[in-house]
Amino acid sequence: MPPQLKTLIPLFAIFITLFLVARYFLVPVSFGDQGHYRFYSVEENKEKVMQYAGKDACTECHDDKAEELSSGMHANLSCESCHGAGMIHYENPETTNIVKPDERVFCGLCHSFNPTRKDKIAQINLDEHNIDNKCIECHNPHNPWE
């Protein structure tokens, strides 16, 4: 065997062994258990504090609002789409409250005119439509066409 290979082969063998040893220590525990990811991360994510409570949680106390909502055009919207994450309020209803947005621009997020929006979403020009009033003065956000 040529002397070059007598040196190079062991060198490459050492390199590959070092790589495998490093890999053994660097790959996180549970990696690959259920797929190409660290399986324990699922548990870690489960432990995170929940922010959103969900529509059912809101209905437990606000069944009147839920009923009002279900009969109108916003029936498919989640409460927290407009009122923000509500878990803290759900857990401490006496001391905390959810947000109640009432600015015109907030409604405009969905209802300002945009040619790419579907026709069935009512659209207005915020600069022209009843500019001195807030939207909620005329429209009940839980049932806009009542």
Place this chain on the structure above:
Amino acid sequence: MEQHYQHLYEMLSQVHGYIYPNEIDLQWGLLIVLYPYITGLVAGAFILASLERVFNVKVLKPTYHLALLTALSFLLVATLPLVSHLGHPERAYEIMTTPQGGSAMAIFGFVYLWYLMVVLLLEIWFDYRRDIVLWSRTTKGFKGILYKILTLGVTDLSPKTIKWDDKLGYIITLVGIPSAFILHGYVGFIFGSVKANPWWSTVLMPVIFLFSAMVSGIALVMFIYMAVSFLRKQKIDMLALDTIAKYLFYILILDFTLEGLDQIHRIYEAEESFEILELLVHGKLFITFFIFQLFLGTIIPLVSLGTLQVYKPKEKTRRLIYLASSLLVLFGVFFMRWNVVIGGQLFSKSFYGFTDYKLNLIGSEGLLMSITWVIIPFFILAFLLWLLPPWKKIHDE
């Protein structure tokens, strides 16, 4: 809330027509333009070196080692634009420790490592081993220690062992040519396989990337050979330079033909995406595509190098033409990468609108960072030329 609207307003001011929200900001910027560019320079420089070694083009001898060292200098930097784009250098090793076999991008770590460790470093070592051993005996100080380490303890200079250097180096070059093709064909494959993007998705993409890589690598070695000769105040070997220019011309023709074929095919097919792509190349890419890539980077070098194949003016004039052509080709191939990477993200996949690309000056994705990654290989090359000067090697012939 107000600042969100302000941000949204700023974002929307860079949009024309209809565009999906996730298309407004480009995900891949200048650094991702540099990545295929630098990788291409490596592959091209190596293929030029292999012309001398495997295909026995002896007149290229003066540039053989220079081409190898150039390839190594740029290869050492090739991954760094990706690292600074991704922004988590402390996690970079994970591409090697937890490889995802089903992802072409994730395999790059191994393609790169193979090319660096098995091809380039070994080939340079076999080529230089005898000289390194000799230099280690005569050089003192830090440089002497470096040479001693680089011998790896193989100090045998018997004719039989030296013959083995040559044989093993030859085998490595043979392995190296398909490896160079894989290295750069792979980069083209990444873009060509994005089926949702009509500007990228073509099976010709790996081949086009490969040929443009060869063109840019050869142009780079041509430029560096002239620059190094000028700095060392040495006479340029015009026969070698004429031959490099000849190969540059031939491969430029192939590259031009392939890219032309791709565009003609696109125009003739005129799929549903054609209108937006036509607006793209005539609008936002007009300067970088027609003027930079096609006219300055391809047609002018083709005409000037082609003319020199039939009419040979004085050496000085030829040198000037070669210098200008190599720089123009490097410029043109850079904008070819630009047009692919940036161009492919400027139009909406709805085919109804465009966005803009704003290049920042500073920051991890900015212009200064990109310039840094282009300049560093030249410093590495200067170091390698100081350590392993091809002109001090012992030549057998």
